[in-house]
Amino acid sequence: MYLTKEQKEDLFAKHGKGKNDTGSAEGQIAIFTQRISHLTEHLKKNRKDYNTERALVMLVGKRRSLLDYLIKKDILRYRAIIKELGIRK
Numbered sequence: 080m081y082l083t084k085e086q087k088e089d090l091f092a093k094h095g096k097g098k099n100d101t102g103s104a105e106g107q108i109a110i111f112t113q114r115i116s117h118l119t120e121h122l123k124k125n126r127k128d129y130n131t132e133r134a135l136v137m138l139v140g141k142r143r144s145l146l147d148y149l150i151k152k153d154i155l156r157y158r159a160i161i162k163e164l165g166i167r168k
C-alpha cells in the first residue's frame with residue numbers, strides 16, 4: 080500500500096486520540112481523505128480507470144457518512160476536522 084505503518088500512525092496521532100486509536104471517526108476521516116487524494120491523483124493520469132473511479136466514489140460516500148455521524152454526535156469535533164483537513168461539503 081502507499082502508506083507505511085509510520086505514516087498511518089502519524090495520521091492517527093495527529094487527528095485521532097492517539098497513534099493506536101484507529102477507531103475514532105477523526106482518524107478514519109483522515110485516512111479516507113489521504114486515500115481520496117491519492118486516488119484523485121491516480122485518476123488524473125489514468126482517466127479511463129473505471130474501477131478506481133468507483134472505489135473513489137465509494138470512499139467519498141464512506142467519508143461523508145462519517146462526517147454526517149460527527150455532525151449529529153458533536154458539531155465541534157466536526158468543525159475541527161473539517162478545518163484541519165480542508166474538506167468542503
